[in-house]
Amino acid sequence: MKKKLFAAILLLMTTLVAACGGGSNETAQPAAQTAGDGAAQRPIKVGVTGGPHEEIMNKVKEVAKAQGLEIEVVVFNDYVLPNRALDNGETDLNSFQTIPFLEKFNEDHKTDIVVIGKTVTFPMGLYSTKHKSIDEIPEGGIAGIQNDPTNRARALQLYEAAGLIKLKEGVGDQATPLDIIENPKNLEFKELEAPFLARSLNNLDIASINTNFAMEAGYNPKRDAIFAEGPDSPYVNVIAARAEDKDNPTYLKLVEIYRSEEVKKFIEENFEGSVLPSW
Incomplete structure (x- = not known):
């Protein structure tokens, strides 16, 4: 009788442990699997360089939050690390570079980073x-x-x-x-x-x-x-993503928010012609 009772208790404990383990695996899915599906998401990590790109993205973050989209701004102090961080998955997007710079980076580093939206021009x-x-x-x-x-x-x-x-x-x-x-x-x-x-x-x-x-x-x-440079400079800045994420609806929503009238007004009022919206 005692052996049967012990076996029943052991079976019950095994079942509970398995159930808890299954629940843990379910909640530990990578954020990339849930991005854009309307479920709870971690913040989108956006790499920027310090200065205007950082200031503008913080404004985008503010506007996005009101629309239910969380953004984490990650600041870099050079032009190489933001793309490396994006390529290896440390960030989801970046906003700091021109199209010629991105094309050259891809060529030199064998990366596949793509443009998902144009942003502003910074006349050199x-x-x-x-x-x-x-x-x-x-x-x-x-x-x-x-x-x-x-x-x-x-x-x-x-x-x-x-x-x-x-x-x-x-x-x-x-x-x-x-x-x-x-x-x-x-x-x-x-x-x-x-x-x-x-x-x-x-x-x-x-x-x-x-x-x-x-x-x-x-x-x-x-x-x-x-x-x-004049306003006709070809060096417009962009928001970039890994190629596999170019159609991610959440990331495209961020681009839409960046190119909103609210953000445009912020740029015009705060930078007084030193930074030019591209839309």
């Missing part, structure tokens, strides 16, 4: 703390440019537009300092990581600086740049 500018105009840049001056291929080419095209150099015809977004065929002022080009250019202005005669890093350093691109 030429800045100087020593000289008030392009004409004042001295013979043999030191000119700072970004060291990543896409921004470096963009910067060289900006120097060309300012009349400081001339590039080989047709090099476009593949331009390097080796493609300079005319340099009337004999400028010495110094390549630095993009975030360091604004901090290094006192040691340079002139530098090309991305708007987000210029503003982070306290410069107003509209007021402080001595030359800048």
Whole structure:
């Protein structure tokens, strides 16, 4: 009798443990499996660079929350880590880069990151703390440019537009300092990581600086740049995702919220022409 009672108790305990184990497995599904299906979701992790991209995404986060969509903003301080984090699944989306930059990153790193929405344009500018105009840049001056291929080419095209150099015809977004065929002022080009250019202005005669890093350093691109890209710049910024997530309805909803009138008004009022909505 005791043996039968013991067996019954053992069977009951085994059944309860199995049931608890099954419940645990059910709730531990990866978030990617439930994203976009209307069920409870973890926040969407969006990688951004510090400065305007971060500020705008925080506004998007605020608007999205009112619509039941949770966003976690993950801030990076360079142009490589946001794509690496997206590619390896540490983030779900990112919002910091132009289309040429993304295409070059995919080519160099064999990644498959895609555009799911256009956002804003940050006109790149030429800045100087020593000289008030392009004409004042001295013979043999030191000119700072970004060291990543896409921004470096963009910067060289900006120097060309300012009349400081001339590039080989047709090099476009593949331009390097080796493609300079005319340099009337004999400028010495110094390549630095993009975030360091604004901090290094006192040691340079002139530098090309991305708007987000210029503003982070306290410069107003509209007021402080001595030359800048026009509104027709092809370097529009984008929201990017892994290729397998390009049709994720939750992520596309985030894009829709980003491109809303509420966010557009925020950009226009807070950046006063230094950041231009693309819609």
